[in-house]
Amino acid sequence: DIHMTQSPSSLSASVGDRVTITCQASQDIINYLNWYQQKPGKAPKLLIYDASNLETGVPSRFSGSGSGTDFTFTISSLQPEDIATYYCQQYHNLPPTFGQGTKLEIK
Amino acid sequence: EVQLLESGGGLVQPGGSLRLSCAASGFTFSNYAMTWVRQAPGKGLEWVSAISGSGENTYHADSVKGRFTISRDNSKNTLWLQMNSLRVEDTAVYYCAKGVDSAWSHWGQGTLVTVSS
Numbered sequence: 001d002i003h004m005t006q007s008p009s010s011l012s013a014s015v016g017d018r019v020t021i022t023c024q025a026s027q028d029i030i031n032y033l034n035w036y037q038q039k040p041g042k043a044p045k046l047l048i049y050d051a052s053n054l055e056t057g058v059p060s061r062f063s064g065s066g067s068g069t070d071f072t073f074t075i076s077s078l079q080p081e082d083i084a085t086y087y088c089q090q091y092h093n094l095p096p097t098f099g100q101g102t103k104l105e106i107k
Numbered sequence: 108e109v110q111l112l113e114s115g116g117g118l119v120q121p122g123g124s125l126r127l128s129c130a131a132s133g134f135t136f137s138n139y140a141m142t143w144v145r146q147a148p149g150k151g152l153e154w155v156s157a158i159s160g161s162g163e164n165t166y167h168a169d170s171v172k173g174r175f176t177i178s179r180d181n182s183k184n185t186l187w188l189q190m191n192s193l194r195v196e197d198t199a200v201y202y203c204a205k206g207v208d209s210a211w212s213h214w215g216q217g218t219l220v221t222v223s224s
Contacts, residue, residue: 034210036152043202043217044152049210087152091208095168096142098152 002026002090006099012107019075021102023088028068032092035064035073038101039084047086048073080106109133109213111203116218123193123222129186129203129215137161137181140207143188145199146217153199156188157207166207171197193222 003026013019023033031051036044046055048064051071061076075082083106088099115127129141143155156177157166165177176189186203200219204211 036211038152043214044211045214046210046212049212055210055212089152089211091210094157094166094208096154096207098154101151 001095002029002093002097004088004090004097004099006088006102008102009100010103010105012105013078014107015078015080017078019078019082019104021073021086021088023066023071023073023099025069025071025090025092029090029092031067032090033064033066033071034089034091035062036087036089037082037084038087044087078104078106109205111205111213111215113201113203113215113218116201116220118221118223119193120224121193121195121222124189124191125193125220127188127190127201127203127218127220129188131184131186131203131205134205136179136184139205141177141179141186142204142207142211143177143186144202144204144211144214145197145220146202147196147199150199155201158186159207190220193220195222198222 005024033051035048038044052064063074065072085101085103087101110132112130142157158177162179174192179186200217202217203215205213
């Protein structure tokens, strides 16, 4: 199985801050990497697909980059509604695997 | 509009069985592989099972292999997850999602399975 190492596991930032989360795959996954946002009691929501493509309807303050084994997710200017847990997920190989999540809080 | 609606969750004793359903609408169901993902209380996301659009090919996580079976009826636009020999560690919210080897842009609302004596 491909192991996804996501960091940090938690993050506290102020409104307006630039926030960055990283995800490292245990082997080359090319760009088969997605990012999801999950709010308490809700299903995950797709934000970024194929490492850098913004899902329709998702605000442009969200972005993703990377390829191979190293990936980055960025919120350019943190908003109060961005408080959630974020997950990376690879689908290069079965089984699809997730990072352990990053819980984002407002400082 | 794509909609996925899970049902069938509940409280079951260890060793028991449960069958989850996912009713799909708003897309051509038979054209898409489908996936089950679960989330234990306070934990992260774990892929459980997947099935091809035709239903010919199925895949299960090692943690559920031999105990869970994924299936579908394309005439009823319905996906199932038959869960046998349930364990305490299977306690989770179970989500169905559209697709497998792609981004999961559509998810159901989830159904809670609690395995406890």
